[in-house]
Amino acid sequence: MTKRQLEVGGILIEVNVDQNEVKRILQQKLDEAIKRAEKETVLWDTKELERQTCMSINTIKENFFYTEGFPKYKIGGKWYFPAEEAKNWILGWVKTRK
Numbered sequence: 001m002t003k004r005q006l007e008v009g010g011i012l013i014e015v016n017v018d019q020n021e022v023k024r025i026l027q028q029k030l031d032e033a034i035k036r037a038e039k040e041t042v043l044w045d046t047k048e049l050e051r052q053t054c055m056s057i058n059t060i061k062e063n064f065f066y067t068e069g070f071p072k073y074k075i076g077g078k079w080y081f082p083a084e085e086a087k088n089w090i091l092g093w094v095k096t097r098k
Helices: 019-040 046-053 057-065 083-096
Strands: 002-008 011-017 043-045 073-075 078-082
Touching: 043 046, 043 083, 046 057, 046 078, 046 083, 078 083
Parallel strands: none
Antiparallel strands: 002 011, 043 078, 073 078
C-alpha cells in the first residue's frame, strides 16, 4: 500500500493506493483490449499466422499449410487466412497430433 498526500485548493488529501489492485485492474483491462482486438481481425497475413501459432512459416508449411481444408486465399501474390476459421481449423488439427 502506498500513501500519497495531495494538496487540492488548500486542502490536504491523503490517498492510499494498493499497487497489487492497480496491477490487477490494469491486467484485466489489457486482457479485455487484447480480446477485442483479436475479434476485430478478419484476416491474418503470413506474419500474423506465424505470430498466432508461434510457428515459423517453414514449420507451418511442413505440417499443415498444404493440407486440404486449411482455409487460405491468395490475393495478389500474398496469402491471407480468415482469422476465426484458421484459428478453429488449427485448434482441431493440434488436437489430432499426438
